[in-house]
Amino acid sequence: MAAAPVRHYAKRATIFAAGEQGGALPKLLSGAVILYALLDDGRRQVLDLAGPGDLLHFETDGVVDHYAEALTPCEVARFEAGDLLATGDGAAFLMEQMRDRLALERRHLTMLSRKGAAERLADFVRLAADCLGQRDGRFELPLTRQQIADFTGLTLETVSRTFAQWEREAVLTRLAGRTYQMSEALAA
Amino acid sequence: MAAAPVRHYAKRATIFAAGEQGGALPKLLSGAVILYALLDDGRRQVLDLAGPGDLLHFETDGVVDHYAEALTPCEVARFEAGDLLATGDGAAFLMEQMRDRLALERRHLTMLSRKGAAERLADFVRLAADCLGQRDGRFELPLTRQQIADFTGLTLETVSRTFAQWEREAVLTRLAGRTYQMSEALAA
């Protein structure tokens, strides 16, 4: 892949905002990013989480329609879409990225359609663990309760209560800070 | 675009099923299609609606992970992904298709995160009207209540009740069969 300028972002920094011109495609090299949209009614809808290797949007010509914020310190490189599409390899890479993203959105979608709060959050935990990287069911969750609520379509109180119950039942254990260990039951 | 064999499907026919090999990409030439996944718990999650011009999946090498069923009689042409990626125009077309699909999934996602049933269904009606084609707020809805429920994450009873209330309030009018007219209020 062609050399590309690398930018660093601090935790909580905005990587790009809705309304900005697309152009070069931002690829996340390290760190974790949250993608969200601001709704007309003021609500914040989390669209996706991104981990190392993910492209953060696919707008070559148009205007980006969502926000990207660093959950952890991040490195981002920008690639010209033209360069990518020019080579067979680049085009294939781009297509694979979009296909993966689409699959992830569908997983998110399926999660949102689950009726119960517990089921929804279980799906979310698995999804987040996959996105943000896990080892043996141990993973970091650099999201606030509100962000989790905006991801799952629940309220922060319901998120809090469900997590509390899981800790009581030892389905989920907080090891330290924001690092959690999920049990076999959840990993399924 | 290269010539491609065209297949016809009757209403309710399965165009492809999850588990089939991807390969040539199916493009819908006419008609309407519903894309859905079967969940482990037996539930059916509607992922998307597709109208003329849409590609029904993007699996070139792997295995398709969802089902496509004809809502109306359909014509489908299959295009070799290799041929598309080989030309700049083809690759650009493919990318635009995927970007559009992604945007649609995100709209769906946003809809699912709305709390109230009425808001969700209002979003759905607008989305369906856009996908399936509308003129002056008049559109066809070739979906059963159950399919609408599977799309919106509600129960078919709630869908039925909400539609009934809208008809009482003249927010939505059934002109004939499955043709509806939405009022200004909904179109917003």
Place this chain on the structure above:
DNA sequence: CGCAGGATTGATATTACTCAACCGTGGTGG
């Protein structure tokens, strides 16, 4: 004309939302 699948409607139970108070912790300034 009769049948079958979808749709409607009603009564009730369950669930998550809302409102509100309180707790803990990390960070900052005296």
Place this chain on the structure above:
DNA sequence: CCACCACGGTTGAGTAATATCAATCCTGCG
């Protein structure tokens, strides 16, 4: 170094909404 403050998180009580269960009604089609 400690005290305080602010923000995120927790917990509780009551309410509103939708899911559930169940009976009945259409409607298109054979």
